[in-house]
Amino acid sequence: MTTAPGLAQENSAMGSGKNNLTYGQLFQDIKANKVSKVEIDPNLQIASVTLKGQPQDAKPKTVRLFKTNPELIELLKESNVTWGIRRTPDHSALFGLLTHVLIVVILIGLIAIVIRRSANMSGQAMSFGKSRARFQMEAKTGIGFGDVAGIDEAKEELQEVVTFLKQPEKFTAIGAKIPRGVLLIGPPGTGKTLLAKAIAGEAGVPFFSISGSEFVEMFVGVGASRVRDLFKKAKENAPCLIFIDEIDAVGRQRGVGYGGGNDEREQTLNQLLTEMDGFEGNSGIIVIAATNRPDVLDTALLRPGRFDRQVTVDYPDLDGRHKILAIHAQNKKIAPEVELATIARRTPGFTGADLANVMNEAAIFTARRRKEAITMAEVNDAIDRVVAGMEGTPLVDSKSKRLIAYHEVGHALIGTLCPGHDPVEKVTLIPRGQARGLTWFTPDEEQSLMTRSQLIARIAGLLGGRVAEEVIFGADEVTTGAGNDIEKITYLARQMVTKLGMSSLGLVALENEDGTNYLGGDWGKRSEYSEEIAARIDKEIRWIVEAAHRRAIQILEDNRALMDRLVDLLIEQETIEGEQFRQLVAEFHPLPDLKTMTPV
Numbered sequence: 001m002t003t004a005p006g007l008a009q010e011n012s013a014m015g016s017g018k019n020n021l022t023y024g025q026l027f028q029d030i031k032a033n034k035v036s037k038v039e040i041d042p043n044l045q046i047a048s049v050t051l052k053g054q055p056q057d058a059k060p061k062t063v064r065l066f067k068t069n070p071e072l073i074e075l076l077k078e079s080n081v082t083w084g085i086r087r088t089p090d091h092s093a094l095f096g097l098l099t100h101v102l103i104v105v106i107l108i109g110l111i112a113i114v115i116r117r118s119a120n121m122s123g124q125a126m127s128f129g130k131s132r133a134r135f136q137m138e139a140k141t142g143i144g145f146g147d148v149a150g151i152d153e154a155k156e157e158l159q160e161v162v163t164f165l166k167q168p169e170k171f172t173a174i175g176a177k178i179p180r181g182v183l184l185i186g187p188p189g190t191g192k193t194l195l196a197k198a199i200a201g202e203a204g205v206p207f208f209s210i211s212g213s214e215f216v217e218m219f220v221g222v223g224a225s226r227v228r229d230l231f232k233k234a235k236e237n238a239p240c241l242i243f244i245d246e247i248d249a250v251g252r253q254r255g256v257g258y259g260g261g262n263d264e265r266e267q268t269l270n271q272l273l274t275e276m277d278g279f280e281g282n283s284g285i286i287v288i289a290a291t292n293r294p295d296v297l298d299t300a301l302l303r304p305g306r307f308d309r310q311v312t313v314d315y316p317d318l319d320g321r322h323k324i325l326a327i328h329a330q331n332k333k334i335a336p337e338v339e340l341a342t343i344a345r346r347t348p349g350f351t352g353a354d355l356a357n358v359m360n361e362a363a364i365f366t367a368r369r370r371k372e373a374i375t376m377a378e379v380n381d382a383i384d385r386v387v388a389g390m391e392g393t394p395l396v397d398s399k400s401k402r403l404i405a406y407h408e409v410g411h412a413l414i415g416t417l418c419p420g421h422d423p424v425e426k427v428t429l430i431p432r433g434q435a436r437g438l439t440w441f442t443p444d445e446e447q448s449l450m451t452r453s454q455l456i457a458r459i460a461g462l463l464g465g466r467v468a469e470e471v472i473f474g475a476d477e478v479t480t481g482a483g484n485d486i487e488k489i490t491y492l493a494r495q496m497v498t499k500l501g502m503s504s505l506g507l508v509a510l511e512n513e514d515g516t517n518y519l520g521g522d523w524g525k526r527s528e529y530s531e532e533i534a535a536r537i538d539k540e541i542r543w544i545v546e547a548a549h550r551r552a553i554q555i556l557e558d559n560r561a562l563m564d565r566l567v568d569l570l571i572e573q574e575t576i577e578g579e580q581f582r583q584l585v586a587e588f589h590p591l592p593d594l595k596t597m598t599p600v
């Protein structure tokens with residue numbers, strides 16, 4: 001029998017209390033026959049000890065026990081102490097059980113949620129097209145033909161579609177078949193969406209719209225089901241108009257492109273064709289689609305009964321731009337001296353969207369400058385901004401500012417001295433967008449044909465920036481600033497050789513409009529010529545560019561003093577307007593000189 005003193009000591013904290021005994025004391029007391037009764041509670045690990053001679057109502061003394069106490073029980077058995085085991089209800093055990101149950105319940109709950117969720121997901125994937133149709137429907141577009149300007153031919157052609165929707169009996173009575181699909185072809189921003197909305201607005205029918213790119217989803221089959229849903233909804237709402245934007249996203253030539261085609265896209269396209277074929281005689285639904293890439297469309301789309309009507313929506317001409325500006329000026333305060341015709345003249349090549357943007361930017365500038373009405377200053381700033389991006393802060397005078405000034409003056413000077421080049425509108429050192437300086441030219445109004453000498457003049461003008469760097473700072477100091485210019489030069493020269501028949505290769509078209517497009521259906525169109533021809537093309541391009549280069553060098557070397565003068569003025573003023581620029585050039589260049597220049 002051993003009593004471990006160490007253990008007894010550990011219990012001394014409890015044993016020191018008045019009503020407590022240590023484990024060791026209990027052993028001694030039992031041996032000394034002082035104890036009458038011991039009750040052991042294994043759950044709380046204590047023993048309640050009643051000593052002999054203790055008053056009846058006195059509280060029994062407690063002794064801290066260990067988890068198992070074989071030696072104590074042994075001792076108690078040997079002695080004649082009344083002893084027993086009494087368990088207090090074990091709360092900790094109950095608690096433990098409860099937590100276990102709780103954890104299990106929570107786990108089951110979590111699993112249930114996860115299962116339900118994944119069930120939902122798969123359900124969604126299957127009924128994706130149904131539950132989340134991505135088409136929009138406008139009961140009334142609120143847009144009429146009055147809101148569309150500058151594309152009169154398209155408007156006229158589509159006037160008929162309005163009548164189809166409004167009074168189909170007019171056509172069916174005489175046995176005319178109503179067209180099902182109209183394809184609007186034109187560059188972005190020319191008003192195709194606007195036009196489709198105007199048709200719906202004029203006819204007073206609902207406008208359903210979806211973008212081709214939205215048909216094409218991760219899941220195979222979703223696009224097709226979206227097409228089905230769209231047509232189903234449309235049939236319920238007939239007469240109505242369905243507008244499919246960017247139809248080239250789904251309607252590309254089937255069976256070509258990467259990896260032999262895209263299943264999802266083909267299915268979607270097939271569904272679209274099926275739906276369009278499924279229209280009964282006159283279902284009152286007209287489908288209008290828009291694209292800027294008609295060349296890549298699957299020919300099946302263009303067959304009779306589908307998108308057999310094609311309407312070109314082109315860039316507006318001078319008069320058209322004037323009218324579009326008038327539409328977007330309607331709700332704006334404009335100073336009386338502003339002439340929309342002048343703005344129209346300054347904006348060749350702008351689309352309707354660009355013009356709307358110009359008027360909006362001008363209004364923003366006006367508000368920012370706290371003016372009452374839009375003046376020409378705001379309009380001009382807005383045009384510059386739409387063309388070239390946001391204005392930056394000019395550089396402080398430094399070597400690099402001087403270099404940029406020479407670069408820009410180089411462009412402008414060659415542009416002025418080469419006959420046939422568009423006149424300079426202004427030269428500026430105020431950076432905009434990516435450009436650190438800019439030279440603006442006024443393109444000849446509505447000119448659609450260019451002569452060979454005009455093209456060469458343009459190439460020389462584009463070279464002017466780099467050549468000025470070369471002439472002034474030397475061949476080792478040329479900068480990266482001409483990267484963009486060189487790209488344009490290469491493009492122009494290549495066009496002259498391969499498309500325009502303006503080289504010694506003769507009158508052959510060697511390249512397709514979309515020679516570079518390899519995503520769609522024009523594999524292999526690029527190189528229809530031999531390597532020998534390819535080498536000759538490169539040589540011709542080089543000749544053209546080199547000739548223009550020599551010419552640019554000559555002009556700038558001959559006009560060194562004039563260049564210095566213009567650069568000083570440009571650095572002083574930051575901007576030189578075209579008129580002032582030409583006056584200065586004229587001081588150095590009596591007019592006859594210009595005439596004697598020989599074209600390349």
Ligand code: ADP
Nearest residue numbers: 147148149188189190191192193194352353356
């Ligand atoms: P697209 O669909 O051809 O890319 P949008 O119809 O979306 O061009 O044109 C965008 C916006 O530009 C229109 O909402 C409208 O404000 C303006 N816009 C474009 N073309 C015209 C136009 N011919 N007449 C009036 N506004 C136009």
Ligand code: MG
Nearest residue numbers: 192193245290
């Ligand atoms: Mg659009």
Ligand code: ZN
Nearest residue numbers: 465481482485
């Ligand atoms: Zn340049």
